[in-house]
Amino acid sequence: MSHTTLATVLFLLFVVGTLGITFWASRQNKTAADYYAGGRSFSAAQNGLAIGGDYMSAASFLGIAGLIALYGYDGFLYSIGFLVAWLVALLLVAELMRNSGKYTMADVLAFRMSPRPVRTAAGVSTIVVSIFYLLAQMVGAGALVGLLLGITSDSGKALTIVGVGILMIVYVVVGGMKGTTWVQIVKAVLLMGGATLVTLLVLGKFGFNLSGLIGEAAAQSGKGTAFTEPGLRYGTEAQGIWGKFDLISLGLALVLGTAGLPHILIRFYTVPTAKDARKSVLWGIGIIGTFYLLTLVLGFGAAAMVGSEAIRAENAAGNTAAPQLALAIGEAIFGEVGGTILLAVIAAVAFATILAVVAGLTLASSSSFAHDLYAHVFKRGEVTEKQEILVARISAFVIGAVSIGLGILAQAQNVAFLVALAFAIAASGNLPAILYSLFWKRFNTAGAVASIYGGLGSALILVIFSPVVSGRPTSLIKDMDFHWFPMENPGLFSIPIGFLCGYIATRMSKEYNESKYAEMEVRSLTGVGAEKASTH
C-alpha cells in the first residue's frame, strides 16, 4: 500500500469519526448558548485541549517546522512569541471576559457603550481577522496535498481546498460550538501524539544529544553556525535597519495578537465559570508550550535529515518539512514500509489540524455575524434565538465559500507568515479596545469605534503597501510595484495607532457611562450575573 492510500484511509477515519461526533452534538444543541458556547459545560481540561487544538494550527505545525528547517533559529522566534502571548490572555483577558460576555468578543466591547456602532466595528474586525487566518490554513491544505496525494496541478490543489472547505462547513453548521470543540479535542490529542512520536524518533536517532542534532542541522543547512543564530530570515544584514525593525514588529504582533483573536476569545465562554476559564488557559499553555518545544526538534530534525534543498524542491516556503521528516526518519529506523506509514500518519494528522482550526475560525466569524451584526445591528435585538442561529448557519456557508476562494488564490506564501499578519491585525484592531474596555473607566463609544477601525485600517493599509503585496519576486502581485512601506509586518506602527486612536477619540468625546463601568468591574471580578452553564 502506498503512503497516499494509507494517508487517505487514516484521514477518512478521522473525518468519519469527527462527523459522527458532530451529528451526535447536533442532537444536543437546543439553545443559542449550546450553538455558540457549547452550553458552557466543557471542563477546564477539555477546553484546555480545545484551546491547544484551536491554536496549534497548520501555521504552528507545518509553518514553524518549515521555517526552522529552512532558516534555523528564526523559526523558533515564532514559537516563543506565540507562547508568551498566552500570558496576556491569562493575566488580563480570559476570566474578565468570561464573566462579562456572552457569545462573542463584541459582547464585552459593547457592554457599556452605545451597542450598534461598537458591535458593527467589532463584527467587521472579527470577520477580517478570521478570514486572514482562514487563508493561511487553506494555503497549508494546498501545500500538503501535493506531497500527500501526488497532486501537483493547480486544479487538483484547488479541488482539495474545496473539499476541506465543505467539510468544515458541515462541522460548524451541524455541530455548532459543541461539535467543533470535540473536533478540536480529538485533533489536539492526535497532533500531540504524532509530534511526540516523531520527536522521540529524531532524538533517539541522535542519541538524545540536542547539541549533536543542532550541529548536524547546521552542517546540512549549508549555512554553518549562522543557522543557529537569529538573522537568516528576519532582519538579515542585507535588509538593513528596516529588516531589524521588521523583526521587532513581528515579535510585537505575535505577543499581542493572541488575546485579540476572536476564535480564541470565544473559547473562554465554553466553560461554566471564570475559574474554569483560567484553568483551561493553564492547560492550554502547558500543551502549547510542550508542542513548540517539539517543533524545535522537528525543524532541526528536518534540516538535518531531509536537507533544505529537498524541502525547498517540494515546497519553496518549507510548509512540507514536517511530513518529509516523518518519511525520512521512518525509513531510517524502520525501513521503507515504516517511512510510508509514518508519513501517512503525520500527513493525516496535519490534515486533521487544518480542518479543525478552519472549523473554529468559521464558527467565530459566523457567530459574530449572526449575533453582533444581524441580531443586534440590523434587527436591533428584535429577533428570536431560532432566527439568529439560522443566520449563523447561513453565514458559516458564505464565509466558508469566501475562504475557499481566497485559499485557491494565495498558494505561494509560508503559512506561518500569513498567520503572523492575522496576529498583527488582531493586535491592532481588537486588543486595544478589549484592554481599554476592561480597565479604563473613561473609555467610551467613540474611543472603541476609533481604536478598532484605526488599528484595523492602518494594519490593512500598511500590508497593502508592503512588499508582501507588490514589488518583490515573492509578492502576491509580481508584475507591479506600488509598495512604499518598507516592512512585511505592520505591527510596530499599527498597534500603537490602534491604542492612540482609542485614547484620542475617547478624550475628544464627553460621553461615558460611570454606572455601567461600575457594573462591569464588579461583574468581571466577582462573577456576579455571569452566564450560567446549561443544565441538560
Added chain:
Amino acid sequence: MTTQHHDSSVYEQIRATDRFQELRRRYRSWAFPMTVAFLVWYLLYVVLSAFARDFMAIKVLGNINVALIFGLLQFVSTFYISWAYSRHSAAKLDPLADELRGEIEKADK
C-alpha cells in the same frame, strides 16, 4: 438560565465597599506589574535578536548558544508566571470574589 438585572446603582455601592476595592487592588497590583515585566523581558529578547547578534551567537555548551538558551528561558518564565498566577488567584482572589458574589446573590433573593 437567568441573568440578574440589578439597578446600576447597586453595583456602584458594591464597588465603593472596602472589600471590593481590596479585591480590585489584589488583582491589579499583581497582574499589571507582572504584565509589564514579562513584556519587557520578551521584548529584550526580541531586540537582542535583532541588534545584538554577536552576543546571541556566543556558544555556551557544544552547539547550544546564548540565543537558544535565551529562547528556552522564555518558555521557563512563561510556565513559571502561569503557575504563580494560578497560586495567587487561588489564595488571594478566589476566596474574596466568592464571598462577595455569595453576598450579592443572597441579597438578591
